[in-house]
Amino acid sequence: MKSILTLISPRYLAIVRQGLTTRKLIGMSFFAGIGMVIWSIIFYVSYRVLTYFKHAENIGDFLSYKLLSMILLTLFSLLIFSAILTALSKLFLSNDLGLVHSLPVRSETIFIARWIESTFDSSWMMLLYTAPVFIAFGIVFDGSLLYYFLLLISLLFMSIIACGLSSLIIMPIVLILPATRIRSVFVFFGLGMFLLLYIGFRIMQPERFVNPEGFASIMLYLRSISMPSTPLIPCTWVFDTLKSSLEHLYIDAVFHISILFSFSSALICLNVIIARFIYFKGYSKSQTAQSRLIAGNNQFIYRLTNKISGPVRAVLIKEMKTFWRDQTQWSQLFLIAALIVIYLYNFSVLPFDQSPMKAHYIENVFSFLNIALAAFVMTAIGARFVFPSISHEGMSFWIIQSSPISIKTYLWIKWIGYFIPLIVLSELLIITTNILLHVNPFMKILSVITMLCITPGIVATGIGLGAAYPDFKSENPTQTVTGFGGLMYMFCSSAFFGSVVLLETGPVYIFFKSHFRFEFFSNTDIAIIILCFLLALLICVMMLYLPMRFGERRLTQTMQTISHKNGDALNLLT
Amino acid sequence: MIKLIHLSKQYGNHTAINDVQLTVNAGEIFGFIGPNGAGKTTTIQIMAGLLVPTSGNVILSDVSMNDHPVKAKQLVGYIPDRPFIYEKLTGIEYLRFIGDFYHVPPSTFRARSEELLTQFSLMDRCNELIEAYSHGMKQRLIMASALLHDPPIIIVDEPMVGLDPVAIKLVRDIFQQRSAQGTTIFMSTHTLSLAEQICHRVGIIHHGQLISTGTMDELKSCAKHGTNDLEDIFIQLTYENKKEL
Numbered sequence: 010m011k012s013i014l015t016l017i018s019p020r021y022l023a024i025v026r027q028g029l030t031t032r033k034l035i036g037m038s039f040f041a042g043i044g045m046v047i048w049s050i051i052f053y054v055s056y057r058v059l060t061y062f063k064h065a066e067n068i069g070d071f072l073s074y075k076l077l078s079m080i081l082l083t084l085f086s087l088l089i090f091s092a093i094l095t096a097l098s099k100l101f102l103s104n105d106l107g108l109v110h111s112l113p114v115r116s117e118t119i120f121i122a123r124w125i126e127s128t129f130d131s132s133w134m135m136l137l138y139t140a141p142v143f144i145a146f147g148i149v150f151d152g153s154l155l156y157y158f159l160l161l162i163s164l165l166f167m168s169i170i171a172c173g174l175s176s177l178i179i180m181p182i183v184l185i186l187p188a189t190r191i192r193s194v195f196v197f198f199g200l201g202m203f204l205l206l207y208i209g210f211r212i213m214q215p216e217r218f219v220n221p222e223g224f225a226s227i228m229l230y231l232r233s234i235s236m237p238s239t240p241l242i243p244c245t246w247v248f249d250t251l252k253s254s255l256e257h258l259y260i261d262a263v264f265h266i267s268i269l270f271s272f273s274s275a276l277i278c279l280n281v282i283i284a285r286f287i288y289f290k291g292y293s294k295s296q297t298a299q300s301r302l303i304a305g306n307n308q309f310i311y312r313l314t315n316k317i318s319g320p321v322r323a324v325l326i327k328e329m330k331t332f333w334r335d336q337t338q339w340s341q342l343f344l345i346a347a348l349i350v351i352y353l354y355n356f357s358v359l360p361f362d363q364s365p366m367k368a369h370y371i372e373n374v375f376s377f378l379n380i381a382l383a384a385f386v387m388t389a390i391g392a393r394f395v396f397p398s399i400s401h402e403g404m405s406f407w408i409i410q411s412s413p414i415s416i417k418t419y420l421w422i423k424w425i426g427y428f429i430p431l432i433v434l435s436e437l438l439i440i441t442t443n444i445l446l447h448v449n450p451f452m453k454i455l456s457v458i459t460m461l462c463i464t465p466g467i468v469a470t471g472i473g474l475g476a477a478y479p480d481f482k483s484e485n486p487t488q489t490v491t492g493f494g495g496l497m498y499m500f501c502s503s504a505f506f507g508s509v510v511l512l513e514t515g516p517v518y519i520f521f522k523s524h525f526r527f528e529f530f531s532n533t534d535i536a537i538i539i540l541c542f543l544l545a546l547l548i549c550v551m552m553l554y555l556p557m558r559f560g561e562r563r564l565t566q567t568m569q570t571i572s573h574k575n576g577d578a579l580n581l582l583t
Numbered sequence: 584m585i586k587l588i589h590l591s592k593q594y595g596n597h598t599a600i601n602d603v604q605l606t607v608n609a610g611e612i613f614g615f616i617g618p619n620g621a622g623k624t625t626t627i628q629i630m631a632g633l634l635v636p637t638s639g640n641v642i643l644s645d646v647s648m649n650d651h652p653v654k655a656k657q658l659v660g661y662i663p664d665r666p667f668i669y670e671k672l673t674g675i676e677y678l679r680f681i682g683d684f685y686h687v688p689p690s691t692f693r694a695r696s697e698e699l700l701t702q703f704s705l706m707d708r709c710n711e712l713i714e715a716y717s718h719g720m721k722q723r724l725i726m727a728s729a730l731l732h733d734p735p736i737i738i739v740d741e742p743m744v745g746l747d748p749v750a751i752k753l754v755r756d757i758f759q760q761r762s763a764q765g766t767t768i769f770m771s772t773h774t775l776s777l778a779e780q781i782c783h784r785v786g787i788i789h790h791g792q793l794i795s796t797g798t799m800d801e802l803k804s805c806a807k808h809g810t811n812d813l814e815d816i817f818i819q820l821t822y823e824n825k826k827e828l
Contacts, residue, residue, distance in 0.1 A: 311679070315689070323683030331671040334712070404667035410633045412684045413656040569635060 473556025
């Protein structure tokens with residue numbers, strides 16, 4: 010037990026001993042504020058939905074319990090998915106594992122310490138953000154204090170079971186597949202499942218259920234929602250515990266929570282026994298990098314780019330090759346592809362023919378709103394790929410620093426590398442959606458030009474703020490977007506395209522007004538149109554240069570400050 | 584030729600290097616030694632253009648690092664002590680990447696890269712991803728890349744870390760051969776025997792100050808108790824300095 014606590018202590022001490030400066034406190038309060046807002050929204054929505062259900066006679070409680078069962082099933086699936094990824098990193102891929110395994114402790118002791126950490130890391134966030142839903146259940150169903158106590162214990166057991174099952178799954182797989190590849194496989198698998206479920210859900214067209222004619226067989230509907238879930242999955246035991254305690258059947262609740270307790274205990278014991286035999290073997294195997302031969306020295310790409318200047322070509326080719334060879338990037342690509350498929354599919358099923366307003370008018374309004382939507386998709390893509398691109402240099406950033414190019418040139422080369430694919434994608438997206446919406450030529454041209462002007466700024470904001478807030482030490486640079494810099498990027502980019510779209514509302518309104526009333530533009534109209542478009546263009550140009558300049562200055566400064574913090578330039582990047 | 588002119592670097596209140604003045608002539612191998620935290624790596628990183636000095640300047644072959652950093656870096660082959668490189672590139676791709684930065688023409692690149700890869704015993708594995716290379720192989724690849732553009736100045740931080748005896752001998756021979764051809768080599772090292780063997784002059788830095796510079800004979804004559812060993816001179820100078828401070 011003492012060894013386990015010692016192994017966990019570095020993590021605990023790192024949290025306790027982090028120097029809380031005023032700046033850090035402000036940052037933490039800012040994030041805590043955002044967290045509280047999101048938490049309150051989840052609580053408010055859950056409370057409203059449950060109160061609404063409660064007022065529905067006969068079926069209200071059925072619906073609420075069905076919802077609870079669905080939430081628990083989703084939460085349990087997400088916990089398992091998250092636990093697989095976290096446990097893989099904690100048990101097999103962390104940088105400090107080499108040191109830990111060299112200590113005179115048994116491998117199962119290391120396993121337990123790491124397993125405790127991964128259980129906590131993989132579940133705290135999800136439990137924190139589902140808590141308002143369960144609290145709303147407690148309030149609406151008038152749950153006693155015992156309900157909240159049992160809720161806490163049963164969710165804890167659910168996390169232990171999810172992480173226990175995950176480690177049972179991954180320990181034998183690591184013996185067969187390399188640990189890094191398993192992570193990619195699971196991310197792919199998870200995203201694929203999400204995409205299939207979403208498309209399946211959309212194909213069902215749930216909107217038709219609000220149509221009263223859709224309720225042809227109410228008895229079938231009632232039977233399906235009141236059917237209990239299978240008793241063989243742990244989330245059913247949690248559901249039964251919570252349902253019993255909400256109905257004040259505490260003996261039943263204790264029985265169900267006992268099942269959860271016995272299963273979690275058995276799972277922990279089984280994990281420790283298996284870890285004793287195979288954990289160290291798996292760890293040892295995951296330390297051996299697979300030798301991958303790359304077929305020849307592909308001359309085609311070098312010949313294709315032989316007219317480009319050396320440093321530009323060097324960075325562009327390096328970016329492309331490292332991107333395609335890094336499997337963690339593929340899952341990001343897959344996620345973006347899913348986002349775009351959903352986006353386009355939603356446009357293709359919009360029911361304009363059922364709208365009380367003129368279809369032509371509605372389609373053009375949607376086309377205008379679509380500019381903002383497409384810009385948001387570009388911002389999301391930027392958050393995944395452009396923003397972390399500087400942090401992706403990692404410890405190798407010294408190569409760029411000592412190379413005969415300036416930081417400014419380097420950032421602009423990066424900008425070119427991401428601008429080209431993103432502008433193609435953004436234009437394809439806007440043109441396709443315009444075709445699906447059957448908009449008029451004015452809106453087609455306006456949206457194409459707007460995206461042409463917005464995309465350079467979005468890419469520049471991503472590169473600039475990514476350079477201003479880099480994390481060269483991160484094991485997973487894609488996650489840097491969840492930090493302060495990433496939040497700033499999302500905020501700046503959204504404010505940027507939002508203001509451009511807002512400035513265009515005036516000219517668009519004037520155009521449609523004269524178009525539908527068959528009028529010519531007045532002089533004032535022309536002045537407003539020119540002024541708005543010029544202002545929008547000015548913002549676009551500013552957003553191309555300002556973030557890049559900011560990023561360049563901050564990055565140069567940061568590299569000097571990192572050395573200062575460490576007291577020795579030797580530790581510049583380490 | 585390398586000139587360090589009144590070079591200082593402050594990290595807040597901490598002075599990493601203080602008023603360092605030094606000239607290393609063309610074709611000279613200069614050994615830079617000092618205890619941990621003395622300011623060796625800070626000096627080297629300023630010379631390689633990774634850090635900006637608080638005051639002073641670095642002149643590399645008459646090009647000022649402060650005024651023309653890009654032009655100055657073009658003259659340098661920099662070898663850091665830790666081999667962090669792009670793991671998803673192959674060895675040959677990494678050399679090509681560096682070659683593009685230094686404008687090595689494709690015709691020259693082919694012959695030059697093959698020569699260097701063979702010299703550093705990496706030819707067999709040049710089409711493998713760097714992630715599968717050992718520490719020593721990565722270090723050898725970085726050395727090969729630093730020599731790819733035939734730089735007139737080589738700046739190297741702890742050259743022998745992670746290298747096997749054969750590679751150590753190879754690097755020593757390459758440095759001596761290059762120096763004979765006119766390349767200036769500035770080398771920070773803790774391996775005092777190496778400094779004794781190949782350096783024309785040695786500089787000792789302590790607490791950010793260059794406390795002694797000269798040939799081995801000059802340093803020996805400065806030593807108080809008369810010694811023939813660089814290790815003794817080093818301990819004498821740094822220990823006594825510590826007592827004085």
